Structure formats: C-alpha cells, structure tokens
Amino acid sequence: ELKVEQNPLFLSMQEGKNYTIYCNYSTTSDRLYWYRQDPGKSLESLFVLLSNGAVKQEGRLMASLDTKARLSTLHITAAVHDLSATYFCAWGGNRDDKIIFGKGTRLHILP
Amino acid sequence: DTEVTQTPKHLVMGMTNKKSLKCEQHMGHRAMYWYKQKAKKPPELMFVYSYEKLSINESVPSRFSPECPNSSLLNLHLHALQPEDSALYLCASSQDFRRSVGPGNTIYFGEGSWLTVV
Numbered sequence: 344e345l346k347v348e349q350n351p352l353f354l355s356m357q358e359g360k361n362y363t364i365y366c367n368y369s370t371t372s373d374r375l376y377w378y379r380q381d382p383g384k385s386l387e388s389l390f391v392l393l394s395n396g397a398v399k400q401e402g403r404l405m406a407s408l409d410t411k412a413r414l415s416t417l418h419i420t421a422a423v424h425d426l427s428a429t430y431f432c433a434w435g436g437n438r439d440d441k442i443i444f445g446k447g448t449r450l451h452i453l454p
Numbered sequence: 455d456t457e458v459t460q461t462p463k464h465l466v467m468g469m470t471n472k473k474s475l476k477c478e479q480h481m482g483h484r485a486m487y488w489y490k491q492k493a494k495k496p497p498e499l500m501f502v503y504s505y506e507k508l509s510i511n512e513s514v515p516s517r518f519s520p521e522c523p524n525s526s527l528l529n530l531h532l533h534a535l536q537p538e539d540s541a542l543y544l545c546a547s548s549q550d551f552r553r554s555v556g557p558g559n560t561i562y563f564g565e566g567s568w569l570t571v572v
Contacts (some may be wrong), residue, residue, distance in 0.1 A: 366556060368474075372550070376560075378563075384565075385544060385563050385564060385565045386544070386563040388492050388499070388560045388561065388562065388563075391524050391559050391560055393559065402509060431497075432497055435551065435561075436551060437551070438551075439502075439504075439509060439510060439551060440485040440487075440502045440504050440510065440548070440550055441489065441499065441502065441510055442499065442546075442548075442561060443499060444494075444496035444497050444498075444499075445496060446496050447495075449494075451511045
C-alpha cells in the first residue's frame with residue numbers, strides 16, 4: 344500500500360530562519376509535486392519534480408527529488424510571514440494517473 | 455489559459471436532494487480528477503478520468519457518480535448524501551501520466567465547490 348509521509352506536520356518558526364520539510368514515499372515514482380494551500384483556498388502549484396536529482400527554486404523555496412531514497416524536500420530560506428500556509432507534497436504514479444497527497448505541513452512563521 | 459473552472463462555488467443540499475458539481479478546462483488535458491477535502495486534512499482522491507474513460511475509482515460510495523461528457527467537462531452527480539459528505543470538492547486536470555514529462559506537466563486545480571449537506 345502506498346504511503347506518502349510528510350514531516351513535520353506542524354512547524355512554527357521565526358522569520359529569517361531556514362527549515363526543511365520532508366516527504367517520504369513508499370512506492371517508487373519519478374513524479375513528485377509540491378503545493379501550497381492557504382486557509383479556505385484551493386491548491387497552488389509550487390513545483391513539479393520529474394526525475395532523480397531534480398532541483399527547482401522559486402524565491403525562498405527550493406524543492407528537490409531523490410528517487411533512490413524515495414524522498415523529496417522543500418527547503419525554506421530566510422522565512423517571511425507571507426510563507427505561512429499548509430504545504431503538501433503529492434506522489435504521482437508511473438503506471439497510471441493516480442496522484443496521492445501527503446498529510447501536509449502547517450507552517451506558521453512568526454514575525 | 456491555465457484555468458480549471460468549478461461551479462457552483464457553494465452548495466447546500468438536503469439528504470434527499472440530487473445535485474451536480476461541474477468542472478471545465480480548456481487546456482487539452484486528458485486526465486481529470488475529483489478530490490474531496492475535509493478541514494485540516496489533505497485532498498483525498500475520489501475519481502480519475504483518462505481520455506474520457508473512468509480509470510480510477512478509489513472505492514467511493516455510489517451516492518457519488520462521476521461523468522465525463524467530453525474531454526473538457528467533468529461532472530460529479532450527488533444523490534442521497536450524508537452530513538459527513540460536507541467538504542470542499544476539488545477538480546483538477548493534467549496531461550495523462552504518459553505525457554507528464556515535459557512542459558505543461560503541472561496538475562491544475564480549480565477553486566473548489568464547498569458542499570454542505572443538511
């Protein structure tokens with residue numbers, strides 16, 4: 344059975360600090376997605392990672408994928424309050440269109 | 455146009471009602487999804503259509519009935535729902551997984567339909 348595990352599930356951090364969210368998955372795949380969700384809103388696509396070693400950066404966020412370790416990370420550099428949100432990783436199947444979400448990381452950045 | 459449009463935005467229905475949620479995209483995507491999301495939980499996959507055929511049903515109760523009339527439209531028909539079915543219902547679309555490598559491979563989500571069953 345597929346498992347997509349994120350940690351931590353809750354993260355409260357000070358502005359200016361760095362932190363990493365981890366996403367482990369149990370079934371090998373080359374497709375991994377990161378989304379942001381603000382309260383009461385839909386999902387905003389952040390990154391699409393499609394190969395081993397893929398690294399993508401946008402502003403203070405950087406995502407990477409290690410398919411051998413079945414691990415993706417979302418790194419936050421010098422956090423700012425505007426990054427407070429829930430972040431989800433999502434696993435995409437290699438054999439079908441199934442997309443399964445991790446439980447999400449609720450990030451709260453203190454000013 | 456990278457938009458997935460969902461209607462209605464809000465729906466309140468009784469347990470004996472029949473209603474439908476609608477979803478539309480014009481990106482030429484061949485995979486379309488329904489997800490259910492409860493408060494403070496991740497989206498849960500319900501159904502996937504690939505090339506207008508139902509390819510994945512995650513053991514969803516029959517009171518939810520999906521339909522894909524054409525490649526741009528996806529409906530979710532609702533009948534005899536329970537209060538615990540109240541949630542945000544999200545539609546999404548993407549290239550099918552065989553074509554997911556390359557430009558335009560993002561999965562786009564609509565704004566969602568907030569459903570309350572009373």
